[in-house]
Amino acid sequence: MDHDRQFETLAVGHGEDPSETQRGDVVSPIHLASTFAVPELDTDMSLEAVDPDEGQFVYSRLNNPTRHALERRLAALEGGDHGFAFGSGTAAIATAVFAAVEPGDHVVAFDDLYAGTRRMLETLFRDKLGVDVSFVDATDPDNVADAVRPETTFVWMETPTNPRMKLCDIEAIADIADDAGVLFGVDNTFLSPYFQQPLELGADVVAHSTTKYLNGHSDSVGGALVTSDDDFADSVEFLQQVGLGNVLAPFDAYLVLRGTKTLAPRMRDHEANALAIAEYLDDHDLVTDVHYPGLDTHPQHDLADAQQSGYGGILSFELDGDIDDAKRFLDALDDLNLAVSVGGVESLVELPAGMTHEPIPKPEREAMGITDSLIRVSVGIEAIDDLVDDLDRGFAAMRGAPATQ
Numbered sequence: 001m002d003h004d005r006q007f008e009t010l011a012v013g014h015g016e017d018p019s020e021t022q023r024g025d026v027v028s029p030i031h032l033a034s035t036f037a038v039p040e041l042d043t044d045m046s047l048e049a050v051d052p053d054e055g056q057f058v059y060s061r062l063n064n065p066t067r068h069a070l071e072r073r074l075a076a077l078e079g080g081d082h083g084f085a086f087g088s089g090t091a092a093i094a095t096a097v098f099a100a101v102e103p104g105d106h107v108v109a110f111d112d113l114y115a116g117t118r119r120m121l122e123t124l125f126r127d128k129l130g131v132d133v134s135f136v137d138a139t140d141p142d143n144v145a146d147a148v149r150p151e152t153t154f155v156w157m158e159t160p161t162n163p164r165m166k167l168c169d170i171e172a173i174a175d176i177a178d179d180a181g182v183l184f185g186v187d188n189t190f191l192s193p194y195f196q197q198p199l200e201l202g203a204d205v206v207a208h209s210t211t212k213y214l215n216g217h218s219d220s221v222g223g224a225l226v227t228s229d230d231d232f233a234d235s236v237e238f239l240q241q242v243g244l245g246n247v248l249a250p251f252d253a254y255l256v257l258r259g260t261k262t263l264a265p266r267m268r269d270h271e272a273n274a275l276a277i278a279e280y281l282d283d284h285d286l287v288t289d290v291h292y293p294g295l296d297t298h299p300q301h302d303l304a305d306a307q308q309s310g311y312g313g314i315l316s317f318e319l320d321g322d323i324d325d326a327k328r329f330l331d332a333l334d335d336l337n338l339a340v341s342v343g344g345v346e347s348l349v350e351l352p353a354g355m356t357h358e359p360i361p362k363p364e365r366e367a368m369g370i371t372d373s374l375i376r377v378s379v380g381i382e383a384i385d386d387l388v389d390d391l392d393r394g395f396a397a398m399r400g401a402p403a404t405q
Contacts, residue, residue: 007077007194008264015072016257020055020065028069030254034060062241066250070257071224074214077193077260078206080226082233084240085248085256089189089209092223093117093156094124095244096205099235100154100183103130107154108147110168111135112161112368115357117187121156139300141172148180158187159196162342163316163352163376164369165291167300170307174202183232189213190342194267195310204229205236210248212343213313215259216266220252266345266381270313273387274379280388281317286395289318314342316352316376323372325398326351330375332397335382335390342378347387349377 005014018024036057050056052068060067067085075083086092097120101107109121118135125131136143138157148155155177159168170186177184185205186198192213198206208214210222227233240247248256271294278292290297293304294311304311319326330338336349340356350356353372357365365371379387 010073010076011194011260011263014076015069028066028254028257030250031060031065032250033064036060060250061245061247064247064250064253066257067248067253070248070253070260073257073260074208074210074224075226077263078188078226079193079197079199079228080206081228081230082226082236084225084233084236085210085253086223086225086240087246087248088221089207089211089223090116090120091244091246092207092209092225093187094120095236095239095246096185096207096225097121097125097131097154097156098239098244099232100185101125101131102153104151105153106132106134106149106151107156108134108136108144108152109156110138110158110161110166112137112164112166113156113158114162114187115360117156117158119359138168138173139166141169141176144168144173145176148176148182152180152182155182155184156187157185158190160190160293160312160314162190162314163291163357163374165293165298165314165316167293167303167307169303170198170201170203177204178202183229190314191308191310191312192263192267192343194264195271195312196308199226199228201307205232209343210252210256210259211341213267213270214263214343215256216263216343216345217255217259218341218344218346220255220259222248222252222256224248267310267313269381270379271310273381273384274313274315274377275311276384277377277379277387277391278315280391281315284395286320286398287317288320291316313379314377315379316374318371319373319375319398321373321398323351323353326373326375328397329394332394333390334393335386336377342376344378345381347378347380347382349375352376 016028052063071083121133126133134147136147157168183204186203187207189209205227208224275294281287282290292315336347339348
């Protein structure tokens with residue numbers, strides 16, 4: 001695959017070829033057709049022989065021109081050879097695990113994963129499918145190495161993690177996985193391929209919730225996998241198209257294609273605002289800790305500099321108070337929307353202990369550092385002064401001052 005152009009150029013046009021459309025569309029049309037007529041009967045033709053790169057399509061579950069354009073672009077942005085788009089980020093991650101394991105196998109995973117991924121590994125793969133799972137503090141690669149055993153077939157990481165913004169050393173863990181002969185996957189949702197490219201650091205597969213930064217406008221749900229491992233790609237392709245059939249709809253593929261065109265400038269604006277807010281919070285007397293790799297005080301700031309080209313737009317912080325203080329703070333906000341999810345152009349704020357991570361039992365949450373006063377912010381691209389003014393309103397409410405608009 002030709003990846004010689006720079007990121008911004010790939011993000012705008014790769015995968016959408018005007019010569020492939022009847023009228024030279026510079027934007028990939030939304031192909032809603034569920035099936036495609038073939039020019040003639042070929043009794044030797046198999047579905048595996050159909051080549052979308054040659055404009056051959058049979059049935060949209062197997063492949064669709066709009067989805068195919070997106071899959072080519074996502075592969076290029078991550079520096080991989082094969083891209084796959086799914087109906088959700090969860091579907092993408094589940095497909096990666098299904099492609100890597102079978103009953104009796106063992107998975108090593110970060111102990112600070114997104115709650116939905118952790119529940120999937122525990123409830124589906126461990127409890128129902130007989131796959132053993134070990135959760136480890138992967139901020140130290142030695143913990144990953146110590147957890148690998150002969151039946152291990154997959155290592156699964158997020159970096160940064162949700163919501164504590166912990167990092168793992170992708171290159172070091174890739175070496176561990178390679179030495180053990182196991183596959184290594186990384187959820188790259190929080191940074192997007194603009195700020196981090198795990199395949200270049202040795203990962204075998206990268207996952208995204210395209211719902212987040214890749215789409216960027218909070219109007220589409222989807223997921224993606226990118227890999228350069230041909231055998232793994234074959235397994236993923238079978239699961240995507242036949243085994244599970246969980247594919248991204250054409251209209252959502254169009255929305256993500258549109259979103260990626262502005263990914264680079266959006267990520268730069270997200271980061272600039274997030275760093276300004278992190279510095280503001282770090283100096284605030286009602287905040288006890290700020291979790292953002294862009295701060296010099298973050299324990300893994302040097303690792304962020306080594307494996308990332310930026311720090312992203314997500315941070316979390318500890319209020320100096322309890323859950324009632326957190327409620328007063330959140331209820332007073334106006335410009336920051338109280339909502340789950342991340343990565344949209346609008347700023348979103350949430351209380352993980354009461355929202356995204358509420359399903360995890362409280363003792364486990366607290367062991368992970370997710371307290372009742374931990375706030376997560378997905379910093380949008382609004383004017384920074386307005387966002388800081390909104391946070392001021394939240395802190396004023398904590399002090400008992402009346403809210404102002």
